[in-house]
Amino acid sequence: MEHAKPLFARVRNSFVQMYFTATGDPMIRVRNLVKRFGVVTAIDGISFDVEKGQVVGFLGPNGAGKTTTIRILTGYHPATEGSASVAGFDVLTQSLHVRRRIGYLPESAPLYPEMRVREYLRFRSKLHGMSSADAAKAIDAVVSRCWLSEFVNRPIGQLSKGMRQRVGLADAILHDPDVLILDEPTVGLDPTQIRESLSLIRELSERHTVLFSSHILPQVEQICDEVIIINRGRIVAYGAPKKLGEEKAAGSRLIAEIRGPGAEIERAVGALPGVESVERQTHDGWERLTIRARGRDDVREGIYKLASQKGWGLREIRRELDSLEDYYLKITSGAMEDGRSAAVRA
Amino acid sequence: MKRVSTLAERELSVYFLSPIAYVVLTIFLAVSGVLFITQVFSPGAESSLRGLSNDVWPIILVFILPMITMRLLSDEFRSGTIETLMTAPVTDADVVLGKFLGAMVFYLVILATTLLYPVLLTIWGSVDWGMAFSTYVGLILLGGFFISVGLFFSAWTSNQVIAVVCSFVLLAVLMFLARYLGGFLSGLPRMLVQHVDVRYHYEDFARGAVVLNHVVYFVTLTALFLFLTIKTLESRRWR
Incomplete structure (x- = not known):
């Protein structure tokens, strides 16, 4: 998609790249993030870094706080306490800068059912401020990348769940973002589609830093450089899957x-x-x-x-x-009472 | 600004893809068509739009404009697309203005269909075009205000029925109840209620006068409701 970008964007991107190579700053930095909804504490003091070029899996049972964390990173929700930055920009005070650099696929991939695939992607490209020539090239590129070529003229409402997921993914990479954030990208897909999605995510990680959430460990182990396991709003384990496996499987x-x-x-x-x-x-x-x-x-x-x-x-x-799986099952079944005491950086 | 027009364009195209637009157009055209033929377009009747523009149109608008505004934001909340929209590089104000303009252009399309009436009248009579002009200015201002109210309630709920009922109730209070109450009052209270009465501000336009007071009234109220909608959208992020 690089060819599809205007000169200034390419220059900007190479500066961003130079900055991150030079300083070694993480692409995503999260510090002591807390989010409360009324009396309910959804996340409780989360900190982690995602380095440029990494694929990081965000793992936890349903209701652990994955979506909340992701929504804070994408600027949809503000945090109650703590701070987070993406590509060096603060998610609260420099939200528009962050949103320009993020490609986001929300859980269940919400789309406008009455629009056709190409029409939808064109609409999204305009929201990202792309010129129509750039947009046309970018749309062609993402459509073939996400195997959507046959479906570009179909109304989104007629597509299957797996197809819609791909349209959402195509939308997320449309503007060639630095960071891809995918919330449960494999939920509701059949086994073949899951395998395809995972290999697509792995492929995308060559150009983008990827953070994706899941509640299924093997998927994450398969394609991630690092795993963050979160339970009840706290990080309970954090590190490379293999190392974690050795450490946790005592x-x-x-x-x-x-x-x-x-x-x-x-x-x-x-x-x-x-x-x-x-x-x-x-x-x-x-x-x-x-x-x-x-x-x-x-x-x-x-x-x-x-x-x-x-x-x-x-x-x-x-x-x-004992495998990481056993450990993860223990967490998800609620056997681990206090997550924080068990937290380690492998 | 480019993003606002992109959003407006999408809203407009959705209108023509959904049945609601055709329902609204049908209601509007049927009611005004029947009244035009029976009241205005007959021998001996006054050759002007006043028969329609004075009461009929404002009253129809109270019913149909909430129907075209109800889905604007509610539907985004219901389907979850609000999340993709608000995490795109657009501001909350862009979103609100885009939706407002989309609905506004659709409303102008509805209004444009009524231009046939003065044209028909000029063939068999003479029309005061100045008055027709001021009528349309009044209708555009009135419609803009109604749309901003509808949009505001649409930002409060993911349920379109609640949105349409709330905006209908508020518009009905401003249109009918204020006038009714005004009849019981006198002096200062009467004047205050009169200022709340939307029809009091609209009627001069239908009579052929573009009065600055009334223009300011509609423009400020519309701006106020758009502002409140932006704030509502912002506050939803915190919940």
Whole structure:
């Protein structure tokens, strides 16, 4: 789309780029953001940075405060306390500057059903102050990018949910914004459409910094450089998905099935170095042991040696690591009472 | 300004895509057409628009203009498109003015259809074009004020029915109740009520006089309601 932009916009963009490369300032900076609706506190002291060029996933159960945070960033709601800036501009006092640099796809992609796709995109390009020649080029570019070419002359009201989502996305990237903010871009799509959307978002991240929210962890893990997990208005985990997985998944579990004298097996295995606790169940002649190891110690070798030394039969030994998914499920099911104490930067 | 005209253009095109515009046009043209034929366009009748412009049109406008303004903002709130609109690089004032102008142009289209009447009258009689001119000035000012009231209530609710009823009630109070109450009063209270009475300010236009007082009255009230609409929109961001 670069060719479609007027000279001044290109010059402006390269200055913006130079500024951010030179200073290393984050593209999105959020500091101690608080938003209250009456007595309800929707978000409670959120801080994070999104660096230029990153894809950041904003993860949390429904009602965690994702949409509220996003609405503050896009200038739709003002914050009660705290500050936020996008591309160096304050979202409250320099709202118009921020809005020019943001491409925003709200949850459920609201659009005017009576307008045709091309007509809608033309309307939006004019709101962004693009000339008709620039707009025409930009529209062609985003339409092919979002696989909408066949549908440009269809009224939006006739399109399926997935299609409308794409029209919303096309609108968001129309003016080649520095930052793309997408609120639940995969909700209500079928599995194929979800995969397509995610790969499109990944593709878009080559030109734009992307912040997108979701309540489904695997989607976020798949395409994000960083994840921010938020629950009840607070950040509970923040970092690269892989690192977070290692950090949050504190323990591991071993399942071993051994044939022999049950009580003795339990005692001997319990005495192995690194073993924290052992539980035993008898299953058609086999002793099924569930072993908790201390930290991330691997005691599989010890168990094997013990069994062969004593002449016990060993038919299965399996290690299960707690994943980020387990941790996330724990949060979403409400098992984590106070998020703040658990917050870490991985 | 370019953004205001973009927004106005969209509103105008939506009117012609939705059934409501045709309903409104039909009501307006049917009522004024029937009255024109029976009251004005008959032998011996006065060759002027006064039969229509004095009472009939202002009263029809109380009913139909809320119908064309009700969806302006309500519909954006209901469908959630307000979020894409208010996060685009446009100010709240751009949005309000754009919507106002869109509705205004649609209203002018409705009014333009009535230009047929003075033309017909000139063929079979003579028309006082000066008076016709002042009538249209009055109708444009009156309609602009009604539209700003409708737009204001549309900013308060996502429910179009509530918006239309509220604006209808306020316009009816200003049009009918004020005059009715004025009949019971005298002296200063009467004068105050008279100033609230929209028809008192409009009637001179229908009589053929463009009086500055009345022009100022309509322009200020319209500006006031547009201002209140902008403030309402701003305040909605905080909720």
